[in-house]
Amino acid sequence: MSKSLHARRLNMQAFAQEGVPLIETTLLQNMERLAQEAKALAPDSTVNWEARAELRPGSGADDDVWLHLVAKTAVPLTCQRCMGTVATPLEVDQWYRFVATEDIAMAEDDESEEDLLVMEPHFDLLTVLEDELLMALPLVPMHDECPVAPVLQVGEEALAAQAAEAGEKPNPFAVLAQLKK
């Protein structure tokens, strides 16, 4: 069984009992939803991640399974100011506690600092990782400082050309005022 397949069908109970962390590198192209958000993703772009599980005494008779997930990558996104590519660092550092059912997760979610996951016999760790990376995406990706000045919109260019034809020096404030009408 390949390692990435292993991470998609993980026996969490055994993983926690063994206590041996999974330290992996996964191609971003294997995370379809995240790859769709990216702009011109390089085929060799990867996410480095580490998962470690442990057993802790819980409220029930059996120990609870806890999972710590840490990941680091950078995804090329479209800058919403200059429309260029902005390499956006993404980091995940999250604790989870496994519960038996969806109902318990719903009931305990508000009072828990950690995130709750429902135990499954073959747990898909990579999907949880992808969910976390998607949630870490900025709402409006943007360079701190754009490498090039923002290009004029078509409308602004036309107005500037009109003003130039009329023999006037285009006044950026006048252009703006016209645009606002």
Ligand SMILES: [Zn+2]
């Ligand atoms: Zn930019």
